[in-house]
Amino acid sequence: MLQQTLPKGPDGIYSAEMTGAVRAYLGLAYDLFLSAHNAELPELLLTRLRNAQTFEGAVYEARVIGSLARAGFHIELEDETDSNRSHCELAATHKDTGRKFSVEAKTVTSLSSRSGASAEPPRIRNQLYKALCKQADHERMIFIELNRAGTGAPGEMPDWMQHIDAEIEQAEKDFTIEGRPAPPAYVMVTNLGAIHALDGTVFTDVGLACGFKIPDFASRTPARSILELVDARDKHLELHWLRKALNRQQTVPSTFDDRLPDEPKDSSLPRLLIGSAYLIPLADGREVPAVLTDAVVLEPERRAYGTYRYADGTHVICANDLSDAEMAAYKRSPETFFGIVKDVTREISEPLDAFDFFWESHADTPREKLIEFTSNWPDAAALHRLDQRRLAQVYCSRFAEHMWSRHARENPDLSNPYGTGKT
Structure with missing residues (x-):
């Protein structure tokens, strides 16, 4: 056995960068845990995982189940042994809204000439067609794994995204099922990088969410403002939660309490804790205590933006620069950085992330x-004729526009200021 000397921390714990093999192993274990916790751990799935011929498809099905579970769906596996009709692999019902979907998962296997480090462009046409041919009792949701190596560095948009989007657009015009136009479907195209970097420590998961014959979903939303994006998202809210779950699933949680992994017991590391009070400067120079009600970290800016509530109920937004130690702690455990278990993305990567930051604090104002x-x-007179929900949406969207415009100025490579759909 090859042994490697690893650094030992002050708490006696050895640590090392996670390799692709470890990430794939822990990721599968976490997906199976989520499946068992949500509904059941299907015996058929375990059987397929133990079979080398069906292993790749089974791993991806486990990832899909784990993503749906994290997004708040209850999962029911279809009886695929029923030969009287074709079946999607599972039915997913959102626990909050009751909206139900028939889900199919397809993967490009390693036997394909377009998998791995292939020089050929990726294609999903065949997988998409096969999925659409399955009989579905509910709205359709289709996952397709590209199984590609070397699709770019973290944070970069891979070149295949435009190619896949164009392929879907063409399929909308071409596809017929039994002589009739193909049905609409939500499509999630993913590429899980860890399996192609088993011995490496640099890999990333990338995805594209788009609508097949659903023109106002995700990457195709023709929005000109954050408020228009909010309106479009409300029509497809369960899919938005799913996209966020896919983002969060790139990392397996490391801690579930309010202590950061990098933080020793006697740490003097300054902490921003939701629910704690801090002195916030006023315009006249005085400092007044205010409670931190929500916060988000913008990694490119190395800042934490917090919403603080004064004693009279009014709110203010303040930014705090983060030290190297704080940034390292955040990257290790973004879910617990602010002292609570909080579903977060690692950065504000699209306008709706900015809106959600404010919405969490003001949705029920x-x-x-x-x-x-x-x-x-x-325009106060016009705004004050709106009901509570719409007024709160407008209020949050305008703060979000300000935050996003600053973010866009500091990141000029953002080609589409209101683009969405990348996971």
Whole structure:
């Protein structure tokens, strides 16, 4: 056995960078845990995982089940032994909304000439067609894994995204099923990088969410403002939660309490903890205590943006620069950085992330308070005729526009300021 000397921390724990093999192993274990916790651990799935011929497809099906579970879906496996009709692999019902989907998962296997380090462009046409041919009792949701190596560095948009989007657009025009136009479907195209870097420590998972004959979903949303994006997302809310779950599933949680993995017991590392009070400067130079109600880290800016509530109920947004130690702690455990278990993305990567930051704090703000907060806005009279929910959406979207415009200025490589759909 090859042994390697690893650094030992002050707490006696050895640590090392995670390799692709370890990530794939832990990821599968976590997906199976999520499956068992959500509904059941299917014996047929375990059988397929033990078979080298069906292993690749089974691993991806486990990833799909884990993603759906994290997004709040209840999962029911279809009886694929029923030969009287074709079946999708599972049915997924969202626990909050009750909306139900028939789910099919397809993967390009390692036997394909387009897998791995192939020089050929990726294609999903065949997998998409096979999935659409399955009989479905509910709205369709299709997952397709590309199984490609070398698709770019973390944070970069791989060149295959535009190719896949164009392929789907062409399929919308071409596909017929039994002589009739193919049905609409939500399509999640993924590429899981760890399996192609088993001995490496640099890999990334990338995905594209798009609609097959659903023109206002994800990558195709023709929005000109954050508020228009919000309106489009509300029509497909369960899929938005799924996209966020796919993002979060790139890492397996390392801790579930409020202590950061890098933080020793006697640490003097300054902490921003949700629910704690801090002195916030006013315009006249005085400092007044305010409670941190929510916060988000923008990694490119190395800042934490926090929403603070004064004693009179008003809110203010403040930014804090983060030290190297704080950034390292955040990257290790973004879910617990602010002292609570909090579903977060690692950065604000699209306009809706900025909106959600403010929405978490103001979704339930009483209408009277929102009227008070917006009383000096130029269009206050028109806004004050709106109901609570719409007024809160407008209020949050305008703060989000300000945050996103600053983010876009500092990241000029953002080609589509209102683009969405990448996971």
